[in-house]
Amino acid sequence: MLNRKTSLLFLPYRIRMCIYEIDRWISFKLTCLFKKPYFGIYLDACMQPPERLEVMNELIESEISKAGQDFKILEVGSWCGHSSTLWASVCNNIRASGVKDYIVPIRGTSDEMAEILKEAAFDLIYIDGDHAYSQFKRDLINYSKLCKIGGVLCGDDLPFMTTRDDLDEFFKEHKEENAVRDPITKINCCPGVFVAMKEFFGKDGVSVKDGFWAVRKSRDGWDKIQL
Incomplete structure (x- = not known):
């Protein structure tokens, strides 16, 4: 029971992280589709300071x-x-x-x-x-x-x-x-x-x-x- 409660406790966090990963992936794919430079974090391609x-x-x-x-x-x-x-x-x-x-x-x-x-x-x-x-x-x-x-x-x-x-x-x-x-x-x-x-x-x-x-x-x- 304790393990199940713990899993449920972290469920909202896991959902947010899943949405975040999907958003990063979509951003990367759209950038590639429209042939624009990509400097986001999907590929750890962060821009220079x-x-x-x-x-x-x-x-x-x-x-x-x-x-x-x-x-x-x-x-x-x-x-x-x-x-x-x-x-x-x-x-x-x-x-x-x-x-x-x-x-x-x-x-x-x-x-x-x-x-x-x-x-x-x-x-x-x-x-x-x-x-x-x-x-x-x-x-x-x-x-x-x-x-x-x-x-x-x-x-x-x-x-x-x-x-x-x-x-x-x-x-x-x-x-x-x-x-x-x-x-x-x-x-x-x-x-x-x-x-x-x-x-x-x-x-x-x-x-x-x-x-x-x-x-x-x-x-x-x-x-x-x-x-």
């Missing part, structure tokens, strides 16, 4: 205005394409043409694509693939080689560059996890990104703003840039 988008938008507009029309962008790990449409929309505004003309999806692992694209060179490379340390570090190594001199290497999910030893140790312990809750700041973070970035660029070698990071490639290495 507006503050971060503003930083990204300002950077790409500035870079394209300096480089001119022949500006090549490579995104590693597009997920559901929100950042891809941002890059393409800026190009679209400048070139006054359709966004789809400037996006070429290439399917494969980032390791495979690095080998296929090894002779290419890009003005801006955005790394947002696997955030586990081993793969993210490999992506940094592989794709930094494809960045032109004077080009920009960037990514996100880096709220800050830590200088605290205790936090560094925590991140190292969890570096192969995609995301964990930072015990000090109480925010979700990607420990593998922290560890790999610090090893690759040093503790103060990268510009960070609103979770977005960027550096410029020079003949001598990497330089911080104004965000």
Whole structure:
């Protein structure tokens, strides 16, 4: 009897959750039907925070205005394409043409694509693939080689560059996890990104703003840039 009462107690909650899931599914299917971009939570395709988008938008507009029309962008790990449409929309505004003309999806692992694209060179490379340390570090190594001199290497999910030893140790312990809750700041973070970035660029070698990071490639290495 107790179990039956408990089940009945949770019945309204289960009904609400069922309706919620159906609503999410319908929203996703309608979006696909009318061929609109989908950045909802049905596929965990949540949009970038507006503050971060503003930083990204300002950077790409500035870079394209300096480089001119022949500006090549490579995104590693597009997920559901929100950042891809941002890059393409800026190009679209400048070139006054359709966004789809400037996006070429290439399917494969980032390791495979690095080998296929090894002779290419890009003005801006955005790394947002696997955030586990081993793969993210490999992506940094592989794709930094494809960045032109004077080009920009960037990514996100880096709220800050830590200088605290205790936090560094925590991140190292969890570096192969995609995301964990930072015990000090109480925010979700990607420990593998922290560890790999610090090893690759040093503790103060990268510009960070609103979770977005960027550096410029020079003949001598990497330089911080104004965000």
